[in-house]
Amino acid sequence: MNRSLGPGDVSRRLSLSRREFLRGATGAVLGSTLTGASPFVHGEGSRRKRKVIVITFGGGARDQETFAPQGQENIPHLLNELAPQSSFFTHVTNQGILGHYVATASLATGVYETLNNFSAVPPDHPTVFEYFRKDLRRPSSDAWVVAPSNGFNRIGESDCRSYGPGLGATVILPKHLLQAASSGSGLSLDHLLLDNYENPLYTPTLEGGEFELNQLDQILRLSVSDFMAHARTLSSPDELSVYIAKRLMKEESPSLLWITMHDMDIAHSGAYSLYIEGIRRTDRLCGELWAAVQNEPEYKDNTTLFILPDFGRDADYDAGGNGFQHHRTGDAASRTTWMMALGIGVREKVIYDEPMQSIDLVPSLGAIMGFSPQLAQGKPIKELL
Amino acid sequence: MEASKKLPEKLQDALQEGVLKRLPLTFLPFVNQQLREWDFLFPNERRSTESLIIYVNSRSPGQSAALFRDVVRLENEMGVRQWQFSTEEQTIRNSSQLARSPQFQQWRQAVQAVYDEADRQAMQTSGGRVNPRNRAIVIDIPASLPMEEAEAWRHWHGMGRRVKLQPLAPGLSQGGLEGVLTGLIANVAQAGGSSNPREGSAEESPGESWVIDGASSLVDACLAEVPSAAPSRAILLSYARLDPCREILSHEMNNMRKDLSDADSVYDHLRKVDVTPFCPPEVARDPAVREFVRALYLSGNGAVIFGNSFVEWAAAEALRRARPRLLAARFTLRSKPKPFTGVAVFENPDQVNPLPAVDDNPGSAVDAEILAVYIWLAAIRYEEYMQSTVCVCIAESLGEVYLIAPPEFALRETTEPLPMDRLADSLRSWLS
Numbered sequence: 001m002n003r004s005l006g007p008g009d010v011s012r013r014l015s016l017s018r019r020e021f022l023r024g025a026t027g028a029v030l031g032s033t034l035t036g037a038s039p040f041v042h043g044e045g046s047r048r049k050r051k052v053i054v055i056t057f058g059g060g061a062r063d064q065e066t067f068a069p070q071g072q073e074n075i076p077h078l079l080n081e082l083a084p085q086s087s088f089f090t091h092v093t094n095q096g097i098l099g100h101y102v103a104t105a106s107l108a109t110g111v112y113e114t115l116n117n118f119s120a121v122p123p124d125h126p127t128v129f130e131y132f133r134k135d136l137r138r139p140s141s142d143a144w145v146v147a148p149s150n151g152f153n154r155i156g157e158s159d160c161r162s163y164g165p166g167l168g169a170t171v172i173l174p175k176h177l178l179q180a181a182s183s184g185s186g187l188s189l190d191h192l193l194l195d196n197y198e199n200p201l202y203t204p205t206l207e208g209g210e211f212e213l214n215q216l217d218q219i220l221r222l223s224v225s226d227f228m229a230h231a232r233t234l235s236s237p238d239e240l241s242v243y244i245a246k247r248l249m250k251e252e253s254p255s256l257l258w259i260t261m262h263d264m265d266i267a268h269s270g271a272y273s274l275y276i277e278g279i280r281r282t283d284r285l286c287g288e289l290w291a292a293v294q295n296e297p298e299y300k301d302n303t304t305l306f307i308l309p310d311f312g313r314d315a316d317y318d319a320g321g322n323g324f325q326h327h328r329t330g331d332a333a334s335r336t337t338w339m340m341a342l343g344i345g346v347r348e349k350v351i352y353d354e355p356m357q358s359i360d361l362v363p364s365l366g367a368i369m370g371f372s373p374q375l376a377q378g379k380p381i382k383e384l385l
Numbered sequence: 386m387e388a389s390k391k392l393p394e395k396l397q398d399a400l401q402e403g404v405l406k407r408l409p410l411t412f413l414p415f416v417n418q419q420l421r422e423w424d425f426l427f428p429n430e431r432r433s434t435e436s437l438i439i440y441v442n443s444r445s446p447g448q449s450a451a452l453f454r455d456v457v458r459l460e461n462e463m464g465v466r467q468w469q470f471s472t473e474e475q476t477i478r479n480s481s482q483l484a485r486s487p488q489f490q491q492w493r494q495a496v497q498a499v500y501d502e503a504d505r506q507a508m509q510t511s512g513g514r515v516n517p518r519n520r521a522i523v524i525d526i527p528a529s530l531p532m533e534e535a536e537a538w539r540h541w542h543g544m545g546r547r548v549k550l551q552p553l554a555p556g557l558s559q560g561g562l563e564g565v566l567t568g569l570i571a572n573v574a575q576a577g578g579s580s581n582p583r584e585g586s587a588e589e590s591p592g593e594s595w596v597i598d599g600a601s602s603l604v605d606a607c608l609a610e611v612p613s614a615a616p617s618r619a620i621l622l623s624y625a626r627l628d629p630c631r632e633i634l635s636h637e638m639n640n641m642r643k644d645l646s647d648a649d650s651v652y653d654h655l656r657k658v659d660v661t662p663f664c665p666p667e668v669a670r671d672p673a674v675r676e677f678v679r680a681l682y683l684s685g686n687g688a689v690i691f692g693n694s695f696v697e698w699a700a701a702e703a704l705r706r707a708r709p710r711l712l713a714a715r716f717t718l719r720s721k722p723k724p725f726t727g728v729a730v731f732e733n734p735d736q737v738n739p740l741p742a743v744d745d746n747p748g749s750a751v752d753a754e755i756l757a758v759y760i761w762l763a764a765i766r767y768e769e770y771m772q773s774t775v776c777v778c779i780a781e782s783l784g785e786v787y788l789i790a791p792p793e794f795a796l797r798e799t800t801e802p803l804p805m806d807r808l809a810d811s812l813r814s815w816l817s
Binding site: 114320 | 477481484485489493540686687688690691693694697698701719745747748751752754755756758759762763766
């Protein structure tokens with residue numbers, strides 16, 4: 001129980017508990033004890049080959065179900081496979097609006113966006129995809145987003161005048177594809193698109209920017225029937241997302257790939273066991289995606305993977321909330337989370353306790369990949385440079 | 386669902402004197418909605434609104450301006466006057482605009498400070514007494530939900546202690562519990578006054594007993610066994626008996642959202658759907674209870690999807706809104722979600738996916754274990770429950786209870802396996 005602690009105390013305590021647990025579990029060392037040059041190579045040739053994959057959890061997870069001792073059984077892949085290879089940032093705060101679309105948009109722009117979480121609107125500020133493509137003159141095939149629900153279909157590019165249309169990432173909504181693919185088959189999957197766990201009363205309609213069904217074949221080299229057949233073997237939207245992401249890696253090899261997982265947000269329905277199941281599935285899928293990186297020649301040995309929840313969930317003891325179910329209180333548990341970075345250029349088995357903000361991701365990606373996110377308000381994470 | 390206005394005289398006087406003009410803009414949606422829907426409020430809610438308005442009206446203009454100074458300052462910083470902000474009712478647009486404001490957390494604190502001040506004044510006026518009567522929360526996790534002995538109570542973090550129950554004869558466990566609860570409800574009913582829950586002023590406390598059932602057997606037993614005067618004083622909510630109501634709302638949600646432009650339009654429409662013909666009699670006869678149920682289903686908390694979410698959310702809302710003396714809740718078994726059925730979006734998975742439903746006994750137990758704690762945590766947010774409330778959570782599959790009790794409760798220190806009838810007697814005596 002943390003009832004007598006202030007938000008800052010709780011936030012620090014969460015961070016410290018992650019650190020202590022990870023040090024014990026993975027034998028990691030504290031980042032502050034390291035000295036020496038950055039492991040990142042800043043040569044232009046390396047940058048051109050470098051791939052970055054970002055996995056966000058668009059359904060926060062709390063420490064007690066993940067990195068706290070009682071949660072470790074839920075994340076064996078993150079803990080035993082990925083954490084030992086990673087730099088782990090124990091104290092990431094999100095000071096913005098705690099809705100999944102707006103928070104993910106904030107992660108992607110490096111600015112705390114204030115758009116309506118439940119509307120299909122683009123971010124106000126340029127996204128990482130626009131900075132990447134414009135500054136580095138990359139084609140549209142080099143930046144992709146695989147996102148969980150209708151609300152995310154505008155996340156690929158902003159409506160900022162100097163960036164905006166034509167410079168962003170293509171967004172794939174796998175469930176939308178599945179629904180489109182099933183039309184005319186007698187199997188109605190319209191319900192898949194009513195998928196907003198946060199506000200089930202309303203789901204915005206799609207308005208442009210998303211991947212179309214006919215591109216399945218053209219880009220992913222996947223027939224509708226093969227796609228449908230494979231989808232039937234899966235049990236959740238996130239499994240479908242990872243399937244599409246792996247297909248994209250194989251066929252398009254984008255340099256910047258952003259995947260948002262959503263299954264664990266079923267917590268909003270109040271079923272704790274399904275929330276835990278969602279965390280375990282996400283943990284497994286992160287492991288699968290990292291394995292795919294090792295198996296794809298285009299990605300092996302030149303990919304950096306970032307994994308972070310967009311934010312946490314409410315603490316059990318916050319009087320304004322309903323525990324794991326929501327993220328409405330703005331308490332420390334809902335605002336404090338973590339980030340894992342692994343792969344090329346990242347120190348392994350290092351834990352960093354220094355507080356950072358979720359909007360620091362985009363400036364850090366800019367520094368790593370060589371573009372300049374001018375309007376982002378976060379700061380590059382020095383431990384990654 | 387427009388309510389007729391039967392406001393207390395003092396409140397009407399304050400309104401006629403223009404008290405609402407003294408309230409900040411962001412108070413108006415809530416207060417106006419409370420006043421308009423007065424018939425649908427529980428006495429505790431009426432008391433809270435009444436005490437705020439009468440308190441503000443009792444202050445000089447300067448004093449009330451001082452009371453709201455922080456709220457008004459924050460409203461100016463947020464630019465509320467430039468928003469498309471409804472002052473008539475709470476809307477999703479309102480909430481969204483507030484939540485998107487950088488000052489949102491400060492604004493929440495400032496609003497809370499105003500209510501705290503009004504409550505302090507009301508306490509002083511009433512001689513500083515919080516209703517001192519003993520209270521009880523009885524939660525049942527039925528035998529079909531297999532709890533693991535080592536893990537069963539971990540979410541309670543040592544707030545109470547586990548006590549073994551004496552084994553009942555096979556097949557008697559549920560009947561035994563239902564006997565306990567119906568007896569307790571009768572007890573609370575006898576201790577109360579008027580038998581008409583909507584009669585009288587905010588000083589009375591109808592609906593002092595709430596029974597919230599994830600299935601129907603507990604409510605069925607209450608309807609069958611409680612003395613004839615009691616049901617009108619006990620609010621009985623059964624997830625299964627409310628199936629038709631839930632289905633009509635789900636049907637409306639899934640059909641109309643294609644044609645409406647935003648969440649508020651959807652919400653407005655759903656508030657106007659006449660659910661009375663689809664409610665069981667014990668809900669249909671009381672407008673406040675009927676609207677309570679509708680609000681549960683529209684709040685996006687899983688109450689429309691899973692019986693256990695319904696139990697927890699209904700209990701938390703009952704505690705917040707009505708402050709019952711006795712709250713009894715029974716969890717239930719749910720089915721496993723079917724792949725890709727959009728489980729959290731008001732879909733009936735059996736209609737969407739033809740695969741047969743499969744019970745999820747372990748998953749239901751895991752859900753109930755933590756949701757039971759949340760019911761207790763929801764209670765102890767309120768002063769009424771902090772000192773004199775007994776909480777008993779029965780784990781039928783383990784043959785034990787988890788007990789949180791003040792020192793005065795007779796069984797607080799018991800170490801021996803407890804017969805169910807002794808537990809019942811102690812609770813009855815506690816509530817008498």
